[in-house]
């Protein structure tokens with residue numbers, strides 16, 4: 001029995017139960033991966049740097065040939081409204097993650113044979129409780145993550161630019177499967193065609209060497225919102241920062257290394273392939289300074305919040321929502 005109100009998803013201007021916020025099997029998003037997306041989270045129920053995520057999704061749409069017919073302000077307003085509408089579904093103390101998925105819409109030659117309300121780009125905004133992912137994120141943050149450099153490479157910017165946050169992500173998924181096969185629960189770390197480190201499958205990567213924070217050059221990576229915030233924090237703390245080529249040697253001989261993303265904020269790396277990073281104590285000194293600076297910025301101690309949210313899974317287990325198998329005709 002559902003004891004929780006149903007989460008609502010925004011679909012092209014309407015709010016429908018989450019289980020109905022899907023896409024047609026004839027959508028370019030499914031057929032070609034012509035979907036752009038964003039993943040944002042709240043701190044104290046306020047979305048962190050939503051303006052940056054909205055700016056990025058509009059840039060991604062421009063690159064991918066998608067015109068969603070909305071302005072950035074309208075998409076922002078719809079996002080805030082989606083959060084508000086779903087507040088009654090959230091456990092006390094929890095936060096929302098916010099998914100934007102925008103597809104190119106129905107394949108042109110099929111559209112006239114399908115219901116009119118299915119045509120055009122599909123604009124989906126969904127929220128989900130942050131706590132659902134916290135047990136494993138929190139555990140890895142405490143223990144220090146293992147990372148595996150995969151044979152699967154990033155796509156170079158001249159083929160499909162990783163600065164575009166898009167759903168043609170098969171190569172990321174293959175990298176994750178490969179990493180899990182080599183070392184269960186490890187995080188895949190990708191390289192570019194020259195063997196320089198790029199990023200994780202859903203996070204950026206940085207190292208610390210001799211007191212300096214070093215990021216891969218921003219050409220073949222997604223320019224993460226979290227990465228941007230951490231660079232600003234480093235600058236405010238007078239931690240020297242550079243963007244440079246990082247090869248495997250640089251990474252395994254670094255003093256500290258971490259992944260960073262909306263989901264992790266900071267995920268310290270303890271082991272890379274078979275090598276201990278630094279003295280194996282995570283988080284290292286500069287990583288800790290950056291993590292503290294981030295907590296100060298968002299006015300939430302994100303590490304201890306992770307611990308506090310690990311107990312909430314049971315609360316949501318009682319609200320599992322049954323999929324509506326007629327979804328495609330209902331919208």
Ligand SMILES: Cc1ncc(COP(=O)(O)O)c(C=O)c1O
Nearest residue numbers: 202203204222224225226261262
């Ligand atoms: C490939 C990739 N790199 C980096 C990031 C981190 O970006 P952000 O900090 O904006 O979440 C993500 C986030 O999903 C990602 O998918």
